[in-house]
Amino acid sequence: MDIKTYMQTVGRQARAASRAVAAASTDAKNKALLAMATEIRARKAQLLDANAQDLAEARANGLEPAMVDRLTLSEKGIESMAQGLEQVAALPDPVGEMTDLKRRPSGITVGKMRVPLGVIGIIYEARPNVTADAAALCLKSGNAAILRGGKEALHSNQAIAACVRAGLAAAGLPEMSIQVVETTDRAAVGELITMPQFVDVIVPRGGKGLIERISNDARVPVIKHLDGNCHVYVDERADPAKALAIVENSKTQRYGTCNTTESLLVDAAIAHAQLPAIGAMLAGKGVELRACPASLAILREAGVPEAQLKAAVESDWTEEFLAPIIAIKVVAGLDDAIEHINTCSSQHTESIVTEDYTRAMRFLREVDSASVMINASTRFADGFEYGLGAEIGISTDKIHARGPVGLEGLTSQKWIVFGNGDVRA
Numbered sequence: 513m514d515i516k517t518y519m520q521t522v523g524r525q526a527r528a529a530s531r532a533v534a535a536a537s538t539d540a541k542n543k544a545l546l547a548m549a550t551e552i553r554a555r556k557a558q559l560l561d562a563n564a565q566d567l568a569e570a571r572a573n574g575l576e577p578a579m580v581d582r583l584t585l586s587e588k589g590i591e592s593m594a595q596g597l598e599q600v601a602a603l604p605d606p607v608g609e610m611t612d613l614k615r616r617p618s619g620i621t622v623g624k625m626r627v628p629l630g631v632i633g634i635i636y637e638a639r640p641n642v643t644a645d646a647a648a649l650c651l652k653s654g655n656a657a658i659l660r661g662g663k664e665a666l667h668s669n670q671a672i673a674a675c676v677r678a679g680l681a682a683a684g685l686p687e688m689s690i691q692v693v694e695t696t697d698r699a700a701v702g703e704l705i706t707m708p709q710f711v712d713v714i715v716p717r718g719g720k721g722l723i724e725r726i727s728n729d730a731r732v733p734v735i736k737h738l739d740g741n742c743h744v745y746v747d748e749r750a751d752p753a754k755a756l757a758i759v760e761n762s763k764t765q766r767y768g769t770c771n772t773t774e775s776l777l778v779d780a781a782i783a784h785a786q787l788p789a790i791g792a793m794l795a796g797k798g799v800e801l802r803a804c805p806a807s808l809a810i811l812r813e814a815g816v817p818e819a820q821l822k823a824a825v826e827s828d829w830t831e832e833f834l835a836p837i838i839a840i841k842v843v844a845g846l847d848d849a850i851e852h853i854n855t856c857s858s859q860h861t862e863s864i865v866t867e868d869y870t871r872a873m874r875f876l877r878e879v880d881s882a883s884v885m886i887n888a889s890t891r892f893a894d895g896f897e898y899g900l901g902a903e904i905g906i907s908t909d910k911i912h913a914r915g916p917v918g919l920e921g922l923t924s925q926k927w928i929v930f931g932n933g934d935v936r937a
Contacts, residue, residue: 515695519703522658522691523710526631529686530656534628538605540683541652545601548679549594552644555675556590562671563640570664578768582638583665593644593672596902600648603901606919607654610928618937621930626923628654630712633704634904635660635726637718640668645902646715647676647690653922656689658711660704662718663696670694705730715917717905720832735917737882737908739832740770741858742890745849745875747866748781752789754887755865759790761889762863764797768834770906771861771883771893775829775839777849778807783842788814791840795820799836802828806842829856846871850878857881859908861893882908882915 513521533541552559563585570580606626613623632655636642643659650657661669673692680687693700705714705726714734716726723736744762746755762773778787783806791801791811802824803811811821828839829852843849853862863885864875872886883893893916895903900918907913913921 515697515699516703518695519693519700519707520710522693523631523704523707525688526656526658526691527710529688530628530631532686533651533656533689534607534630534654536654536685538607540685541605541654542601544651544679544683544685545597545648546679547682548644548647548676549597549601551675551678552590552594552597552672555671556587559585559590559668559671559675560587562667565667566640566665573664575664579638579664583640583668585640585668589641593641596641596645597648599901600652600919603652603919605652606923611925613930619931619934623928623930624925625928626920627926629922629924631656631658631710632904632922633658633660633711633714633732635701635704635714635716635718635722637662637722638664639717640665640672642717643669643672643692644676646904649902649904649919649922651680651685651689653919655922656691658691658693658704660693660701666696701726702729705732705734708732715905733912735905735907735909735913735921737770737858737860737906739858740772740860740906741775741830741832741856742771742773742861742893743775743777743853743857743863744773744890745777745843745846745853745862745864746779746782746786746790747846747849747864747868747871748779749868749871750779750782750786750865751867751887752786755786756789756793758863758865758887758889760793760797762891763794763799763838764836765889765891767836769891770832771890772834773838773863773890774831774833775841775856777841777843777852779846779849780806780842780844783807783810787811787840787842788816791816794838797836799838802837802839804841807840810842811840830858832858846874850875854878854880860906861885861890863888863890882906 609626615621634646676690677687711732714732716723787810795816802822859881861883862881895916895918903916
């Protein structure tokens with residue numbers, strides 16, 4: 513079967529299954545999720561064997577170490593997948609929730625009901641655990657899913673898909689509710705993102721190149737974020753201990769995540785007092801400091817090793833480094849910080865460190881990003897940390913879903929009306 517025919521078949525099956533999933537009870541969906549968790553634990557040996565095959569091929573093909581790390585499934589990782597399915601099963605079911613019910617003067621009662629989106633296409637790279645996470649979130653939110661993982665994880669993804677199908681069957685739900693594309697041909701992606709008759713939304717998870725391609729070529733709505741240039745702003749009225757701890761965690765806990773801080777802004781009023789300690793901490797952890805002229809002078813005066821210092825260039829203010837590199841700029845106060853962030857950030861996550869309530873509230877209101885924080889690490893911008901159980905991704909879009917996309921982000925709302933023989937005058 514050619515790729516176009518194959519993907520059309522997958523899409524048709526997903527559309528048919530989506531109607532059954534949308535109508536499924538919470539009990540049935542939870543039963544399927546718990547059965548999937550049981551299958552994943554029972555098939556641990558098969559999952560490890562499949563992953564070992566992927567890893568061997570990845571190393572033979574010269575896949576970069578960071579990608580190999582993301583591809584690797586350990587026994588602990590398999591248990592985490594199972595626990596993730598159980599966590600989603602424990603979450604409230606958003607489907608059918610009625611809100612904003614108001615009685616109108618005409619006699620009718622008007623409100624909203626939360627409903628599934630329909631069929632969700634998810635395109636992702638390397639991480640096999642996304643197969644289980646995506647299956648769980650799509651199913652619990654009443655959606656069918658078409659999952660297209662990276663070619664480097666083909667065997668792992670298919671092994672996890674077998675567990676997913678077994679769980680669906682155990683609950684009496686259509687096995688085609690969650691389909692993992694079986695071909696590594698890149699043409700399958702082109703077909704998936706241009707089938708609006710079968711697919712309602714696309715969620716790409718991967719590098720900037722992948723997401724740009726999907727966004728440019730898709731004929732289906734896309735929930736996306738291109739990059740994560742996140743900021744911490746240390747305000748004039750920041751607590752020095754909090755600032756040091758927040759910058760350290762935001763930048764150095766993990767370097768390769770989209771919620772890692774890439775830019776540090778420091779109020780000129782306290783730069784000489786607080787920047788030396790922050791700079792010394794970052795340099796001590798091997799972080800390269802790409803500094804503006806004012807911050808470069810302060811850091812040099814404070815004795816930060818020259819090997820860790822570099823004069824910032826204009827492109828550094830908009831860069832997602834995903835590495836032990838941070839851009840540092842001294843700003844002329846809150847207004848300057850907000851202007852810089854709204855101009856240079858990727859609208860992912862920004863944090864202010866301050867003890868001033870009024871300044872903090874201005875930062876919350878005026879910074880135009882998906883997540884805005886007061887006195888907290890940007891690393892908290894995560895579905896699990898936000899109480900969503902898991903996330904399908906993080907959106908920097910402004911329409912429909914913004915920030916971590918969990919169960920509610922995979923649903924929409926429709927208007928509902930309750931009447932009693934009412935007619936319009």
